[in-house]
Amino acid sequence: MERRNTTQEYPHPFVYELKLTTAQRIRGVVLGIVLFPIRVTLAALLFFIMGLIARLRLAGLSSEERLKPARGWRRWFPQHAVRLLSRGVFLALGFLRVKIKGRQAGVAEAPVLAVAPHSGFLDMLVLPCTNLATVVSRSENTSLPVIGALLEFNQAVLVSRKDPESRKKCVSQITERLTSNGYWPQMLMFPEGTTTNGRALIKFKPGAFLAGVPVQPVLLHYPNKLDTVRWTWKGTSWLQCLWHTTSQFYINTTIEFLPVYTPSLEEKENPNLYADNVQKLMAKALGIPSTNYVMEGRFPVKHVGGLSLPLESPAKETLKLLHHASLSTSEVHTVLSRMIDSCQTDQEKIISVNQLQQWLELSDKETAAKICSLFSKDDTVDLRLICLSVSAVSGLCSVEELLATAFRLYDSDGDGILTAVELAGLMGALVGRPQFNTSQIYSELTSRGQANKEMLLSLLTEEPTYQELVTEYLQPEGAGHEASSHPTADGKDGNHNGTMQNGNMVANKKED
Numbered sequence: 001m002e003r004r005n006t007t008q009e010y011p012h013p014f015v016y017e018l019k020l021t022t023a024q025r026i027r028g029v030v031l032g033i034v035l036f037p038i039r040v041t042l043a044a045l046l047f048f049i050m051g052l053i054a055r056l057r058l059a060g061l062s063s064e065e066r067l068k069p070a071r072g073w074r075r076w077f078p079q080h081a082v083r084l085l086s087r088g089v090f091l092a093l094g095f096l097r098v099k100i101k102g103r104q105a106g107v108a109e110a111p112v113l114a115v116a117p118h119s120g121f122l123d124m125l126v127l128p129c130t131n132l133a134t135v136v137s138r139s140e141n142t143s144l145p146v147i148g149a150l151l152e153f154n155q156a157v158l159v160s161r162k163d164p165e166s167r168k169k170c171v172s173q174i175t176e177r178l179t180s181n182g183y184w185p186q187m188l189m190f191p192e193g194t195t196t197n198g199r200a201l202i203k204f205k206p207g208a209f210l211a212g213v214p215v216q217p218v219l220l221h222y223p224n225k226l227d228t229v230r231w232t233w234k235g236t237s238w239l240q241c242l243w244h245t246t247s248q249f250y251i252n253t254t255i256e257f258l259p260v261y262t263p264s265l266e267e268k269e270n271p272n273l274y275a276d277n278v279q280k281l282m283a284k285a286l287g288i289p290s291t292n293y294v295m296e297g298r299f300p301v302k303h304v305g306g307l308s309l310p311l312e313s314p315a316k317e318t319l320k321l322l323h324h325a326s327l328s329t330s331e332v333h334t335v336l337s338r339m340i341d342s343c344q345t346d347q348e349k350i351i352s353v354n355q356l357q358q359w360l361e362l363s364d365k366e367t368a369a370k371i372c373s374l375f376s377k378d379d380t381v382d383l384r385l386i387c388l389s390v391s392a393v394s395g396l397c398s399v400e401e402l403l404a405t406a407f408r409l410y411d412s413d414g415d416g417i418l419t420a421v422e423l424a425g426l427m428g429a430l431v432g433r434p435q436f437n438t439s440q441i442y443s444e445l446t447s448r449g450q451a452n453k454e455m456l457l458s459l460l461t462e463e464p465t466y467q468e469l470v471t472e473y474l475q476p477e478g479a480g481h482e483a484s485s486h487p488t489a490d491g492k493d494g495n496h497n498g499t500m501q502n503g504n505m506v507a508n509k510k511e512d
Contacts, residue, residue, distance in 0.1 A: 014233035016197035032247035051146035054153035102257030120231035133188035212268035306440030314374035315389035339387035389432035395476030
């Protein structure tokens with residue numbers, strides 16, 4: 001069965017599942033039993049040797065000397081050896097056919113190569129084919145065996161995503177290298193910043209475009225009957241990816257160098273515009289859509305007017321989990337109302353998984369942990385994110401009532417007017433995901449008058465940019481179905497009629 005090329009097969013670019021026929025599975029098992037251990041062992045051996053040779057480049061140099069590009073024998077000898085060995089690693093894994101289309105520009109023409117789409121760790125095949133261009137990597141990777149030696153050899157720009165100062169230093173280093181007039185080697189970046197299923201290009205990060213220098217777009221194609229190299233947020237695992245790839249007789253790869261893109265004056269002054277235009281050009285060349293999807297933290301979102309809307313609603317997934325835990329709609333509403341009442345009485349809003357289990361009256365901690373992971377990267381969560389976003393999709397209240405409740409929870413001084421920080425918190429609670437770039441919506445809101453709930457409701461319902469938020473994210477699941485006290489066969493409860501279940505909520509609404 002050939003791979004499908006339609007974007008409709010997956011809900012968004014961060015999901016990929018390799019679909020095999022029975023015959024393909026049998027063939028994969030038979031070939032994999034033979035080829036997988038041989039290929040992985042040979043690749044690992046070459047990889048280990050490559051790490052030893054890589055250490056020679058900077059061995060014996062002082063910290064100051066390591067901050068300069070390698071010259072002389074330290075440049076050419078390890079460069080040729082590591083490049084040959086790295087190509088051997090991929091040859092061992094089955095990448096027998098690598099076709100080069102177009103011409104790679106020199107560092108003087110294009111200091112940076114922008115490569116897309118980014119499909120997985122096997123995309124590193126592009127490095128030996130681009131003369132081992134310098135890369136950007138997480139500083140944590142330097143502690144990994146062999147990988148650390150190769151990053152040192154590559155004189156990669158290192159960044160810690162948890163340290164704002166490190167990110168600033170990284171931007172400074174990238175800009176310095178890209179504007180060094182050939183003093184530093186060419187850089188290679190994957191501007192998507194993460195891996196996808198290749199069915200669309202997600203929004204490019206501006207890092208490769210900050211210096212305002214020409215870039216050369218580079219396209220990665222895997223024209224195979226089975227598309228085995230994809231490894232992204234959800235679906236096929238990295239081990240499955242490696243197994244299925246090495247279980248093929250060979251893998252076809254095409255690396256296509258497009259003409260150098262020279263930015264206009266406007267693009268030089270606006271790196272985001274520059275990045276967007278290069279993204280659109282590359283998407284057109286690939287014949288796939290260019291999107292505003294991004295990965296924030298470990299959650300896929302799309303940017304709409306400065307808001308980050310989750311591609312998979314954590315509130316809807318939470319509702320499904322609660323129904324699977326045998327909570328009826330009325331029970332969910334009762335729990336949510338108690339949560340809201342608690343938040344309004346200034347009790348602790350950041351809770352642990354154990355506390356969440358108690359709040360939701362769940363018999364098992366695992367379900368509470370799953371719900372917590374939908375809203376947070378650690379084992380604590382803001383109770384307001386859960387109760388407000390789930391209230392919307394469960395049919396507990398209307399949009400107007402939801403905004404009134406949200407204002408009470410985020411308007412700290414009770415004057416009915418939100419600050420920029422309070423608006424960010426409120427919008428994050430409505431969609432179930434923290435918001436970090438709400439200056440645009442706050443500016444639009446205050447341009448209409450005061451930042452009160454009437455103006456916010458007007459903005460969200462009348463402005464086309466934000467109507468999707470109201471029509472999709474703040475609407476109940478299965479609205480209009482007949483009431484039911486038990487979940488239906490698909491795990492959704494039918495009682496989503498938008499009525500209020502808690503007397504305090506009604507009273508509070510009347511007070512407003």
